[in-house]
Amino acid sequence: MALEKPALPFSSARRFAADFGVHYAATALVAFLFACTGPVAIILSVGARSGLSESDIASWIFASFVLNSAVSLVFSALYRQPLIFLWSIPGAVLLGPALTHLSFRQAVGAYLATGVLMLLLGLSGWVRRAMTAVPMPIVMAMVAGVFLRFGVDLVLAFRDQLWIAAPMTLVFFALTAAPRLARAIPPLIAALVVGAIVIWALGAFKPPAGALFAFAAPNFYVPQFSWQAMVELVIPLAITVLVVQNGQGIAVLSASGHEPPINAITAGCGVGAIVTGLFGAVPTCLTGPVNAILASGGERERQYSAALFFCLFSVSFGLLAPFFTRVLLATPGAFIATLAGLAMLRILQSAFTASFSGRYSYGALVCFLVTVADVPIFNIGAPFWGLVLGLAASWLMERE
Secondary structure, three states, X not given: OOOOOOOOOOOOHHHHHHHOOHHHHHHHHHHHHHHOOHHHHHHHHHHHHOOOOHHHHHHHHHHHHHHHHHHHHHHHHHHOOOOOEEEOHHHHHHHHHHOOOOOHHHHHHHHHHHHHHHHHHHHHOHHHHHHHOOOHHHHHHHHHHHHHHHHHHHHHHHHHOHHHHHHHHHHHHHHHOOHHHHHHOXXXXXXXXXXXXXXXXXXXXXXXXXXXXXXXXXXOOOOOOOHHHHHHXXXXXXXXXXXXXXXXXXXXXXXXXXXXXXXXXXXXXXXXXXXXXXXXXXXXXXXXXXXXXXXXXXOHHHHHHHHHHHHHHHHHHHHOHHHHHHHHHOOOHHHHHHHHHHHHHHHHHHHHHHHHOOOOHHHHHHHHHHHHHOOOEOOEXXXXXXXXXXXXXXXXXXXX
């Protein structure tokens, strides 16, 4: 097997307590708020359009958060770096059109087949060799194209709800400009608190009618294997996980100074996809935005503690998925957009610098433009085609 060796000695509870701090709790909370808002809204939208029942959707959310958190907890502790696994957002988008002519059980069968394929690729070591052959500037251009929307959403939040975005941003930059004060009060958590106070003071929290509190009740699905589902879903799902999603996560962690265990991550996605698929969730992936937030500050050797703390939030959300979903969607959209945008500023800066400051800049530009255009081809998302066309452009125009 080609799995990378974990960091030794293994992390203990005492070491975690020593490495943990207020800053890492803040980044974990911001990452959690991102993970359980926009991405969850995609699940709700796809499920509703596809005719899935509330029970199906609740089971999907439960598996995505609770079961993937178990994988995340093990990997983050073993390799002592942020390694959060959630679900493939492009995979969820792919599911919508497929369910117009496939049954949900057939889709579950495709999830399991995708998981087996990723597990074999991870154990064989082929994934690491393939990914190291792709120039990092082009990969980082894809990351910049995907994450650009968070920066744009931050600006649009000023247009849509100035009274939330402005005070949060002012507090964030005021603390960032004062390093001594920022060490005592992390800018992100200060922005979070200020936004919550403004929302409370102006009565902008609008919970839906009816009972808020409810536990998730996961369903177990017996998969149905069909050639139609295999041909239509398995390869696109594997591509979106391994190249688009995992490519983002590995790139942002590498840019932060970590050395992600590519083969082990691929195998972990395979195991996660098999387990979560039995409860109706799309295949597991290494998430890009969440890991980017967790690796956005603090000491690199201690960032894994933020990932472990994130898992506690994630498990709680999965167990109480109906409750947390209603509460978070009741907050104004500018609150989450501003918080995520502020957390992504440094990541965007690093991505642009890595993409356009050296070799392969022409291919990186093509990759960035295709990714930003966000036009899927053959039901495969634009980030994948950005990589393909960026590599082709560099091969043609930058042979030296």
